[in-house]
Amino acid sequence: MLDLCKRIFLARRIRCSGAILLLAPILSFAQTSPAPVDVMIVGVFHMSNPGHDIHNMKVDDVLAPKRQSEISAVADALARFKPNKIAVEWSKDVVDERYPKYLAGTLPPSRNEVVQLGFRLAKVAGSKGVYGIDADGDFPYEPLKTYADAHGFGSLLKAQDDAIDRQVAEEERVLATKGISAELRLLNDPVRLKGGxxxxxxxxxxxxxDAQPGVDLLSAWYRRNFLICANLLQLSQPGDRIVVFYGAGHAFLLRQCVSETPGLRLVEANDYLQP
Structure with missing residues (x-):
């Protein structure tokens, strides 16, 4: 009877030891896994009215004192996230040439959102730097429209265009009546982004x-956004806290890229922007 008890006791110890041995690598991995990268995607409107999009929002002068006060409030609100890197919709070369001038006070006044939001937040938050992550890409809309008009899809395409026109009109109304922070909250509402x-x-x-203009359009659009996201991922390091300022039309895909990438965590801009 005593020998049987010893055998049971020893068997239990062996199983327990095995469990400990199996658990040890898991604990070791958890302790050594890199810190996540927190990324906030801030979809923005084009403050300088470049008119480069199919649907363009009308924006008043953001250099006016009222708008400057609103932009300053936005930068202060986002600074609470404590970003150490800011990524923007300019090329690396342009950012590397202009950001030092901004810090030195020698950059000419600019209405562009990269300067007004990106450069300003980096300075206010004491970020490590500003990084240009833009990538060129085609947007073959005209072949799509030509096909749609010739094959009975004209009304479908017009309905989509009309919906976007209504969205732009709403954005203009919010900007005019509620200000820049409210406008950015509207642009970064996840439900609205999904609908857009x-x-x-x-x-x-x-x-x-063989004629697939819709596929061609999406392939080009997705390729550009994949290139942008690749630039973002390649500048990120474990523990980074990154704010990305990009045209709101890109926000859905950039959010998707961040949320689906291991090691990255998506942070909601609207958790920081004031109502």
Missing amino acids: NAFYRTALRMGAN
């Missing part, structure tokens, strides 16, 4: 057999 991306899925209906 519907155009690209609808475009896939426009085509047949």
